[in-house]
Amino acid sequence: MDIKLYNTLSRQKEEFEPIVNGKVGLYSCGPTVYLRASIGNFRAYLFVDLLKRSLMINGLKVKHIMNITDVGHLVGDSSDGEDKLEKTSRQTGETAWDIAKKYTDLFVKDMARLNMIAPTVLPRATEHIKQQIELVKTLEEKGFTYQTSDGIYFDTSKLADYGKLSGQKLEDKQEGARVEINAEKKNSTDFALWKFSPKYEKRQMEWESPWGIGFPGWHVECSAMSEEYLGVPFDIHTGGIDLIPVHHTNEIAQTEAARGKPLANIWMHNEFLLINGGKMSKSLGNVYSLDDLQEKGFEPLSYRYLLLGAHYRQMQNFTWAALEASQNALDKLRKIIIELPHGSEVSEGYLEKFLVHVNDDLDLPGALSILWQMLKDDQVSDEIKYATALKFDEVFGFGLSELKKAKIEISDEVHDLLELRLKARAEKNWELSDQIRDKILEHGFEVKDTADGQELNPIVG
Secondary structure, eight states: OOOEEEETTTTEEEEOOOSBTTEEEEEEOOOBTTSOOOHHHHHHHHHHHHHHHHHHHTTOEEEEEEOBBOSOOBGGGSSSSOBHHHHHHHHHSSOHHHHHHHHHHHHHHHHHHTTOOOOSBOOBGGGOHHHHHHHHHHHHHTTOEEEETTEEEEOGGGSTTTTTTTTOOHHHHHHHSOOOSOTTOSSTTOEEEEEEOOTTOOOSSOBOOTTOSEEEOHHHHHHHHHHHHHOSSEEEEEEEGGGIIIIIHHHHHHHHHHHSSOSEEEEEEEOOEEETTBOOOGGGTOOOOHHHHHHTTOOHHHHHHHHTTSOTTSOEEEOHHHHHHHHHHHHHHHHHHHHSOOOOOOOHHHHHHHHHHHTBTOOHHHHHHHHHHHHTOTTSOHHHHHHHHHHHHHHHOOOGGGHHHHHHTOOHHHHHHHHHHHHHHHTTOHHHHHHHHHHHHHTTEEEEEETTEEEEEEOOO
16 A cells, blocks of 8 residues: 655655665654653654554564754754753753763653654764764865854855755745854854864863864754664654754755765654643743653553644644543543454454555544544454454554553552552542552552542553
């Protein structure tokens, strides 16, 4: 079955044809690890996980690279200002290296909590300084760079089609650009490839280079690392739409100038996540992490379910009511699957309907509706429903195949804790009740209080 994907570069859906038959090279921009990744950030990471799973269910082998930015991303996303890791270090007293490790570890943990398939490689920018320097040297040799007092810059006027990803010509981008702090730049759109360390200040992250001690610009890492692991060109590059006008535009410029080839054949971007219809921001106190969701009694996988309710190219609105509805729907789905007898035969008719949606630029809301339609179909046996739902879950990623196992392994200790919690609630000892609930959570189960009593659900992912 044909796979159609929307290419930001061509602004249309295209039939996907891998460069190498049966294999896909996929690169996605990962986190800058100066703070905890938010649920807004995770919309982009879950999007690429769903894309990867959709390619895999079509029999394709995916090599997925997601970078970890631990140096060079400056405040404001421009080529001026302070490095985000160095700034956080100054504010907290922790070393930049420790901050990067802490938030990288948390990111990996959060990916697992969302039942994401781990990237094939999760390379760090600081581990690929040599490759970045070599790329800048090539650009210098080909006449695309110039030096200022604070670094080596890419001259965007040397590339005729600079800005083609956003559809904005160079002169239009310059007219609409904000005034840059660096007056030495030839064009407002020029960007740093290598920044010099301040003369009278030692950075924690700095390296020797042909141009002096310094550190790489933010954009160069992705061009260097994607080439290192996937070659040029590779199949698909993903990220949030906020990366289109600057970061991804500059990645394309670097690679095409250095190699004379496209960086990637298809560019895919997910839309923003809104919070209660507005922007997510620290000042509004609505930059939520997975921990914030869990503190309110929601599983991380309920957020995964929520994101399936909108197409990745549509803005999606997060509300607590919507998350509650997603948690309830996920609980209902689990109950159905747990009660179904095991089977191995998949409904080919429903699988075909499912793939029609999946392969139409990831119409996963439509694919999810096919799942519920199939489960309600009296003409489909329970055994086939079970096997077909598990097949669909290869894309959805709810971990449905683990539910039977989780049900069987409810220990005596968990049963005893449930009894103790019931007693505590009868005595209105809410503090003890919450403490017992947390202990049950450590055993892999969530407790909900319903009109029929305590309800126990396994936590998967």
